[in-house]
Amino acid sequence: MSAAMLPLLLLVPLLGALGIACSGRWPNLREGISLLTAIALAALVFSWVPTIMVGELPRIVLTEPLPGIAIALSLEPLGMLFACIASFLWIINTIYSIGYMRGNEEKHQTRFYICFAVAISATMGIALADNLFTLFLFYEMLTLSTYPLVAHKGNAATIASARVYLGILLATSIGLLLPAIIWTWLAAGTTQFTAGGILEGKVGGAAVGFLLGLFIFGIGKAAVMPVHRWLPAAMVAPTPVSALLHAVAVVKAGVFSVTKIIIYIFGADFLFSQPSAQWLLYAACFTVVAASVVALYQTNLKRMLAYSTIAQLSYVILAVVVLTPMATKGATLHIAAHAFGKITLFFAAGAIYTASHKTELWQLAGIGRRMPLTMAAFTIGALSMIGVPPTAGFISKWFMFGGAFDSGNYVALATIVASTALNAMYFLPVVYLAWLAPAPEGVDMDHGEAPVAILIALGLTTALTIGFFFFNQPVLALDQLLVENLR
């Protein structure tokens, strides 16, 4: 397929958004259109896989507003993988949203679906970005388009947390990321993602570590502590949005950008030949452990999941930092695996909320007997988070572990082990509570399962979570390509 087709990946969701805007009056038509768009997009994305598999790197320049600063798209394995995950999960998420939004009679549903579609378009843009500038452009577009989603409820509390969300993401991106990009541009004369990096020999010494810091904390979406605050704040959003944030688009966009910058801008070898860049490893490890510990003390289900996400993201960064081919594969695998697991968990949480309006952990006691399917899915998701076979989580953790072992990076090893234990410590009690504990007094248990649309979505993601354990060859193949490109 010719590179000229790349912009389609952005246009399809935008057209979908337009269609949704026009069909706002007729809910069925509207949701039909959103679903259709999702499927069309996914089909388009997957149709690219063979092209990429044979090692092509399609690239197209849309416009060049400033000399050396082009808005250009290109598709390389990593982006391909990300695009596939996002577009595919969007279908499921759409099905789920239909059930959820109707189940809870939310307001402004048209606005919701429009922003959703725009957000996906932005995500595609991030996946296809050919240079830092384009990346930044769509990164901001994603932030702005998700703001209305987070603030969806529109009551004072929601707006307050939405403000935190927007504030942190915009402040970090404008305040740190943009200067970092300009610095890169001034130093290297280009911002294009190139295998092996563009900064080698352009900057040196402490500057490297500083620039890296600007990038890492500038990309607030990667939620490396201390710029993680927006993620728990965004918990006020409706569940499909949380799913979008945690699994489909936003945080993934964050770690994806970080990975891309590390391997394509700095160039992995160059970066970690620089002592001043080593801090990143420890920052990641710290985030993993700290976030897991915080998660231990959460009493609200979604907040707990949020902190677990923060921890899981830093896994990815950790893996990239460890930087053996194997670990890099682990990182990309984990992007996928975590996506499947976390979306399952969120869907489950949403299902519980829809069915019983329960949000606190203690309320979940004995809920397993009421909503067996949901809780089954939840359990599988939890296991995947911990990394127990046969779930997706195991695969990625395995690769990371191996990578860390090869490079003899014992800090990373210790972190992974510790956090696995921690994961178990905060997930298993919930499972136990849900299945075995007796229902506490004063909590009504007279509710059944969630609406069917939700259950379908839930089932799909659960299936993915398990299926990924057995059928991960395509992803591995992509990883292989990626790693070869790097070497």
Add this chain to the structure above:
Amino acid sequence: MNLAEHLPALQVALPLLTAPLVILLRAGFLAWFSAFLASLFSFALSVQLTIAVLQGGTLEYWIGGWEPPYGISMVVDGFSALVLLLITGASTLALAGGRLSLRRDIDNRRAPMFYGAWLIAVAGLCGIAVAGDAFNVFVFMEISSLATYILVAAGRDRRALSAVFKYIMIGTIGATFYLIGVGFIYMMTGTLNFADMAVRLEDDMDTRPIVIAAGFITIGLALKAAIFPLHIWLPRAYTYAPDAVTVFMAACSTKVALYILMRFNYEVFHGNLLGHSELFTAFVIPLALTGILVASAIAMFQGNLKKVLAFSSIAQIGYITLAAGLTSEAGLMAALLHMFNHALAKGGLFLCAMAFVFTAGSSALSQLQGIGRRMPWTMAAFVVAAMSLIGVPGTAGFISKWYLIVAVMEWNTWGPALVAAIVISSLMAVVYLGRFIELAYFGEPPAGNAGLLEVSIPLRCLIWATALLNIGFGLFPQLPLALATDGTARLLGGLY
């Protein structure tokens, strides 16, 4: 006769000569319509001029056929063309969009006078933009100022009057300071023509009077351009002027003062005045910085949309002066580009503000709560323009901010500090605009105006056209870039 070669003169003559005819009309609509047509045609003229400049380079026109410095000459280069586009474009936009709003602000029988003044203001500003003669600049500065006073005084709120009086006083001081400076230069060089001055100044490098002259001219024009801390006239004038007038002024009036400021300092003084560049930098940059930060900070705490935007204008003027103060090629590029882009963004914002005020009847934030849900289209356009003002990539504002930051980075060791300041002020812009946007979308509409409706379709289209321009010039900034490059080259002619 070939009209093409007379473009510079016609650019001024057309609006100027339409004005006396307009004031003779009796009906408001006719007056508006003829003013609009005249403005439209002069916009066409400036487009023609721009094309001519891009193809044939700088144009020079000898008025009365007298060779400068004996006669008055007009000089049109990329920079002038850029400013001309701003002036005529803004005026056309404001007239087209502001018809209803103006009809409400100015009663029908006084309207002819008002539109006459409007055209004279346009002509005066154009006259400054094409002038090649220092005293001629003074004359046309006064024409445009007087006309602008009238436009501002037409505001319905009585505070418009006290605001305009302050404006008159400060404006006249500024103009007179400028005149004093010109007088000193004339005394030492015996000429009034910019180019000729530059030549003859080389003989007497920095004699005292010239240094003083530079000071007077810079301060006088800084007063007119509302460079912090000489901005005191601007917020009230912008706030209490009729909304359409604010659209027009915000887009171009201060820009023109900055234009002539840069003209003078670069083409005449730099290079001819020992150490003038350093002096200029040392004088301008601190003011610009404090202006940027303080004005943005003040803007965050205003309770009135137009005031917010006015203070943000002061901050943006700070950006332009900062860039101009760097006395480097990149800096000048940034300054010129930012003039253009800020005009786009601010014009769009004030246009939306006009629409809001037109429906909600007040620009107080409390009255505008929830307006975003009532007027989704206008509000969306507002958001786009706001992003351009903040400098989100993909919008026009980003281009100039990029140039600005790059210019600052390569300035000297202080670069990073300045970048920090710029970034901080951009974040402040996020705050003060976000504040309004948030309460426009999620705020509870006040009791009175629950059933507000969108403004008329044509106005909406106009607003959206402006918004799309903001995006268009963000993705394809070739035109302003070309003009800015040309203008910069000419300005720097004086520097090296």
Add this chain to the structure above:
Amino acid sequence: MEILGLFNYWAFAVLLMVGLYALISKQNLVKKIMGLTIFQSAVFLFFITTSKLEGGTAPILQAGKDWTIFSNPLPQVLILTAIVVGISVTALALAVVVRINEEYGTIEDDEILAKDREA
């Protein structure tokens, strides 16, 4: 003598000062306008001073009159224009003052400010 030749400049400076002072610190708007007039006339004086030529006469080249030295016509022309500009500004400012007096009932700057604040 040489120093006395600069007297015009000093007078100009002092007038400028007086005008500017009245303009800035007087509360009464009409007084401000008068200050403005003084301020501007000072500048006119300055320009005309630059036009004077020792032993010259008004630049009117009448036939038969055997003047050879003429004062410089250019500053005079500029000031003709400037004077007209000045009176125009004064007229407009006065009109504004009249309107202000109708709206506020006072032409003292501080009182007007007070009334704006309470509004």
Add this chain to the structure above:
Amino acid sequence: MSLVLDLLSGLLIVVGALFVLSGGIGALRMPDFYTRVHGSSLTDSLGPVLILVGLMLEAGASLVSVKLAAILLFLMITSPTASYALCHAALQSGLKPRATKLNTSSPASGEEQKLQ
């Protein structure tokens, strides 16, 4: 002959100047408004006349003296009118002359009767 003319004109000019001066002093020293106007207006109409005549003698029979004559004429007309208008305005605005006792009718009303 010319010497005589010069002397004469000089004399006229000096005397005229003295008159103007006295008028000025009067304007400062007189007790009340009307007397001040009276003093200054009288000298104002006499002083300039003398000065102008002196100047005309200097100029001799030429265009200049014609102009001077014209000025003289206008002065003769305007300056009394001015003082009249001044006093009248003062009277209108109710400023009473500070006059010591005359006959029964009050000075102010007397003035007015004279006016109508």
Add this chain to the structure above:
Amino acid sequence: MTTMLIGIFLLSLLVVTAFAIVRATELFSAVMLSGIFSLLMALNFFILDAADVALTEAAVGGGVATVLLLAALKLTPPAEAPSRGLSGLSVVVVAVTTLLMIYASFGQPSLGDPDAPAHGHVASWYIEHTPELIDIPNTVTAVLGSYRAYDTLGEAFVVLTAGIGVMFLLGGGRGKPFSRLQTGTAEGLSQHLIPKVVARILIPFILLFALFIQFHGEYSPGGGFQAGALFVAAMILFTLVRGERRALAVITPRALLLMSAGGAFLYGLVGLAGIATGGQFLEYNTLASDPIAGQHLGIILIEFGVGVTVTGVLLSIFHAFIARD
């Protein structure tokens, strides 16, 4: 030398008057003082060889400005509120400015210094070339009307703008547009014998003089603006003695509007005629077959335009102020 001493004397008077203006709390006396100030200024201009400027300053400062100030004072409180002493900031600003000026003055050529740069270059060119290029005695008029006609065009439009502003702000009395201006005060001083007679005598002369200044401007000091001011003086005198109603019957508001706009427009048309006849904007050489004649024609036309505009505008302003009460 003597001229210089006289100059110094007058300048000192000027400064004293300025201080007096600032200190006077009675606005009326302040107005009178500012009239005196302008006349002194005019004298100064005259001994500095600037006859045209002197004439203008006398007409504008002594005449028009004073009338306008009085007209405004009629509508505003006559006395200044007791002010609160010197304000620190302003004193500082002012002092700094003055010091700058005096500092600068020492680098400047002393009064009348023949080899000051200002007198070389452009100025001398004007003196030399005017006779053969334009051939009118009054170089000032030549520069004003031809070399720098563009500035003068601007001047005319500044006046027009001021007129527009006043008409816009004040209209013809409350809530009426200027063109509908009419006024209650019918009589003026017409029942007073002396002013009436005197006015009868004077007005024709003033008008005559105005016309002389208008059309003799090429040969002697004067020109459109001064003439206009004189014309207005005559009309104002007429208004004072015969009452506004009569005055407005003579020249109706609509006519005033037409004059204001028409004069400026005429000026512009002359400029365009230059283009139409194949010259530049405001080029007169092409107006007639013979360049010199063309120059004369052009200058006369634009001077006329200026005169008409000035008359119209100043009178409108006067009436607008009067009608406002």
